[in-house]
Amino acid sequence: QLQLQESGPGLVKPSETLSLTCTVSGGSISSSSYYWGWIRQPPGKGLEWIGSIYYSGSTYYNPSLKSRVTISVDTSKNQFSLKLSSVTAADTAVYYCATERAARFDYWGQGTLVTVSS
């Protein structure tokens, strides 16, 4: 069974770039069966899809975040990554990575809280 684990700084300063990595175990990120996605959840609020990537590198982003988001994949490390630039307090959230098939998110990481504060 696939397992996903997010990692990265828990505190980011305003205007800087948030960087997170999701490490996949129990399967290959090069599998043609899955897309790999990022979802976030501000404290006390709902879920927001950030974007998804296929192992080939094809990416799909939430239009509201597209100008600030980059998702990449490193097949040699079985990892995929999220970069969100020019962050503000509104980007404070729990960030989840997840597997995706046909717009459904099957397996989720435990999530990591990223706080944007000086």
Next chain:
Amino acid sequence: QSALTQPASVSGSPGQSITISCTGTSSDVGSYNLVSWYQQHPGKAPKLMIYEGSKRPSGVSNRFSGSKSGNTASLTISGLQAEDEADYYCCSYAGSSTRVFGGGTKLTVL
């Protein structure tokens, strides 16, 4: 791309059935049979409960069922149990390779 609309809260007594609605538009819920539902307990990651509108992943109780009519998808939980108390989110493919979540519904088991 606007969030799908869900009621903020629903409640029911043990053994009863409840239904949570998820209203979108003809550009998302109405156009694709790609609605999924997630259960989230406090402090935990969401768990997939329904996909492609009405299919249950292996291991999910058959007390959970999904349906769709027009631009509105629904999640029904029958035989409510205390452990069903959680937040529930819908998600739909929204065209142009995008996905959109609902605002979430808090289910209280009385």
